[in-house]
Amino acid sequence: MLSTVENTAVRACLAGGRHLRERFGREVDAEFSRHDVKAAADRASEQRMLDVIRGTHPDHAVYAEESGDVATEGDYRWVVDPLDGTNNFVSGLPSFATAAAVLDDDGPVVGCVYVPVSDDLYVARRGEGARHDGDPVSADGDVPTAKATIAFVIGHDVKRDNRMDEAASMQAALGDVTKRVVDSWSPCVHWGALARGRIDGMVCFHPDDEEQHVGELLASEAGASTAEPGDGVYVAATTPAIREDLVDAVR
Known part of the structure; x- marks a missing residue:
C-alpha cells in the first residue's frame, strides 16, 4: 500500500513542479499582501497535484494549501504544498518546490519534495x-x-502575530554562532539540502504544516539530529554538536 502512496506522491509533485518550471520566468500573475503572495501558478500546480492524488486515492483525506480541506475522511491524510517559495517564484529566483506529505495516526509516513529548476527529487x-x-x-x-x-x-503566524522581533533576535543569535544563516523562503528546498548534508542545520520557528511535515520526515529518515526545545521551535542538524549549539543559541 505505501509503495503505491509513495508513487502517487512522486507523480503529484512532478506534475505540479513541471508545470511550475514551464511558467517560471514567463509571467507574474500574483496578488501581494503584507505577509504573503498568492500566484496563479500556485493554483495551477495544486490542481495538477490534486488530480493525481484524488484520481488514485479517492478514499484519502486531503488538505491543500490553496484549497484547504479537499476531503476529510480516510486512514491517510495528505498535506500538499503546490508552490513552496512563491515569493521566490514571482521574483524570478529559482529556489522553489512542490511538496506532499502523507500522514497516518503516528505522523508523516511518506514525503516527497521536487525542486523543478534543478530537477532534484527527494523521497522519504x-x-x-x-x-x-x-x-x-x-x-x-x-x-x-x-x-x-x-x-x-x-511560519506565517509569526508575521501575523507580531512576533517578528522575537524571530529576528533568534536569527541574530544563530548568526553569532554559525558562519551563515540563510533566511529561508523555500523551506522544502533547504530540507532537501539538509538531507543530503549540503547544509548543516535547520531552525524553524512556528513553521507551517505544509513544509514541516515533509521536512521532519526527510530529516529523520536521513539521520539528522533533531530537537524540539519548546515555544514552537524545531531544530535539525547534521551532527549532535551543531544541534546543541543551535538549541542553546535560540534559548
Missing part, C-alpha cells in the same frame, strides 16, 4: 530512509558550528 518513507533522485542520502557533516551554514524558517 518512515523506517526506510531518504533518497535523492533514487539514491540513498544521509545528513552527514563534520564541520564545527562556527563554520556551519543553516537555514532559518518562520
Whole structure:
C-alpha cells in the first residue's frame, strides 16, 4: 500500500513542479499582501497535484494549501504544498518546490519534495530512509558550528502575530554562532539540502504544516539530529554538536 502512496506522491509533485518550471520566468500573475503572495501558478500546480492524488486515492483525506480541506475522511491524510517559495517564484529566483506529505495516526509516513529548476527529487518513507533522485542520502557533516551554514524558517503566524522581533533576535543569535544563516523562503528546498548534508542545520520557528511535515520526515529518515526545545521551535542538524549549539543559541 505505501509503495503505491509513495508513487502517487512522486507523480503529484512532478506534475505540479513541471508545470511550475514551464511558467517560471514567463509571467507574474500574483496578488501581494503584507505577509504573503498568492500566484496563479500556485493554483495551477495544486490542481495538477490534486488530480493525481484524488484520481488514485479517492478514499484519502486531503488538505491543500490553496484549497484547504479537499476531503476529510480516510486512514491517510495528505498535506500538499503546490508552490513552496512563491515569493521566490514571482521574483524570478529559482529556489522553489512542490511538496506532499502523507500522514497516518503516528505522523508523516511518506514525503516527497521536487525542486523543478534543478530537477532534484527527494523521497522519504518512515523506517526506510531518504533518497535523492533514487539514491540513498544521509545528513552527514563534520564541520564545527562556527563554520556551519543553516537555514532559518518562520511560519506565517509569526508575521501575523507580531512576533517578528522575537524571530529576528533568534536569527541574530544563530548568526553569532554559525558562519551563515540563510533566511529561508523555500523551506522544502533547504530540507532537501539538509538531507543530503549540503547544509548543516535547520531552525524553524512556528513553521507551517505544509513544509514541516515533509521536512521532519526527510530529516529523520536521513539521520539528522533533531530537537524540539519548546515555544514552537524545531531544530535539525547534521551532527549532535551543531544541534546543541543551535538549541542553546535560540534559548
